[in-house]
Amino acid sequence: MIALRVSYFLRCTSTGLRNLSTTTTKPKTGVVLVNMGGPERVDQVHDYLHRIMTDRDMIQLPIAQDHLGPWIAKRRTPEVQKKYQEIGGGSPILKWTQLQGKLLCEKLDRESPETAPHKPYVAFRYVEPFTADAFSQMENDEVQHAIIFSQFPQYSCATSGSSFNEIYKLFQKRTIPNGMRMTVIDRWPTHPLLAKCFADNINKELQQIPEDKRKQAIILFSAHSLPLKAVNRGDAYPSEVGATVHQVMQELNFSQPYQLVWQSKVGPLPWLGPMTDEAIKSYVKQGKKTFVVVPIAFVNEHIETLHELDIEYCKELAEEVGVEIIRRVPAPNDHPLFIEALCDIVKTHIKNKIPVSSKFLNRCPHCINPNCVPSKKWYSEVCAF
Numbered sequence: 001m002i003a004l005r006v007s008y009f010l011r012c013t014s015t016g017l018r019n020l021s022t023t024t025t026k027p028k029t030g031v032v033l034v035n036m037g038g039p040e041r042v043d044q045v046h047d048y049l050h051r052i053m054t055d056r057d058m059i060q061l062p063i064a065q066d067h068l069g070p071w072i073a074k075r076r077t078p079e080v081q082k083k084y085q086e087i088g089g090g091s092p093i094l095k096w097t098q099l100q101g102k103l104l105c106e107k108l109d110r111e112s113p114e115t116a117p118h119k120p121y122v123a124f125r126y127v128e129p130f131t132a133d134a135f136s137q138m139e140n141d142e143v144q145h146a147i148i149f150s151q152f153p154q155y156s157c158a159t160s161g162s163s164f165n166e167i168y169k170l171f172q173k174r175t176i177p178n179g180m181r182m183t184v185i186d187r188w189p190t191h192p193l194l195a196k197c198f199a200d201n202i203n204k205e206l207q208q209i210p211e212d213k214r215k216q217a218i219i220l221f222s223a224h225s226l227p228l229k230a231v232n233r234g235d236a237y238p239s240e241v242g243a244t245v246h247q248v249m250q251e252l253n254f255s256q257p258y259q260l261v262w263q264s265k266v267g268p269l270p271w272l273g274p275m276t277d278e279a280i281k282s283y284v285k286q287g288k289k290t291f292v293v294v295p296i297a298f299v300n301e302h303i304e305t306l307h308e309l310d311i312e313y314c315k316e317l318a319e320e321v322g323v324e325i326i327r328r329v330p331a332p333n334d335h336p337l338f339i340e341a342l343c344d345i346v347k348t349h350i351k352n353k354i355p356v357s358s359k360f361l362n363r364c365p366h367c368i369n370p371n372c373v374p375s376k377k378w379y380s381e382v383c384a385f
């Protein structure tokens with residue numbers, strides 16, 4: 001069902017425009033949708049992996065990252081390309097982000113006329129359209145207020161932090177355009193409409209399960225894992241993902257058994273668990289064989305939902321271990337409640353006039369990343385309403 005929705009979406013969405021315009025007049029407010037991105041074509045996979053493996057904000061290899069990172073990227077390319085081929089030839093993350101930005105800015109134009117016109121700009125970390133492109137385009141458009149809006153609801157120094165550090169590094173090489181103000185929305189794990197959106201999607205999947213099995217269905221909230229080293233440095237991500245899970249379950253009146261699990265571990269070092277696949281196997285051994293899987297830290301479909309969850313776990317693993325029913329909840333994508341959530345987050349940010357949160361400016365207690373000190377200092381100086 002998810003695959004059908006994605007292919008319909010791919011057919012219906014324009015592929016020509018990188019950053020969509022919702023207005024013909026000059027935008028007053030630019031909404032910069034920050035995310036890691038994903039390759040739209042298999043021939044982009046190598047460069048995408050290369051950028052990830054050489055980004056020390058994202059991954060800290062124990063030795064010679066400049067050599068080891070490119071080597072790992074090259075070695076992993078064929079296997080990752082195969083996965084992208086199996087989900088239709090590329091990641092749909094850009095198309096979902098463009099659509100989300102377009103719907104968000106149209107809604108903002110209606111509901112916040114004083115800051116209109118609004119225009120979305122996509123800033124990806126590892127694939128086009130890059131952060132630098134988004135800011136160049138805003139400079140050309142003479143945007144007055146750039147709202148840097150992280151599309152990771154829960155903040156991690158590896159993902160959100162890397163994107164914010166990238167913006168800081170960009171402005172060490174160029175100046176902030178004259179007259180452009182910058183502010184930051186760094187996290188929104190417990191926004192009530194985000195929880196309502198997940199709850200609505202979960203309820204729809206629960207309704208597809210025969211009534212006699214529904215009560216026992218375990219909701220598995222699955223999020224991208226983190227190395228324990230990062231967790232122990234004080235990364236906020238695990239606690240913020242947990243907060244989202246709790247809020248969603250509150251929306252559902254705690255009607256089902258549920259569990260937070262973690263996916264996408266790579267390498268031999270210890271990562272935050274329990275892992276999603278291991279949890280499914282163990283529950284089946286306990287005689288529990290009905291599941292609803294929720295990608296709780298992803299706001300749109302990409303390789304981790306379409307391949308890892310749908311193909312590797314909900315299909316291959318489920319058949320192998322004897323799962324009876326397993327349904328995967330869609331990512332928020334273009335759910336109206338999700339667009340409403342995005343709009344409310346931006347409007348509240350504008351109304352509250354807090355240019356950057358104090359949590360964002362405070363480093364992890366055991367931060368060892370040399371980029372974080374100057375980056376946080378820079379944001380504290382430049383962000384203003």
Ligand code: FES
Nearest residue numbers: 157363364367372
């Ligand atoms: Fe978290 Fe630097 S690693 S602030």
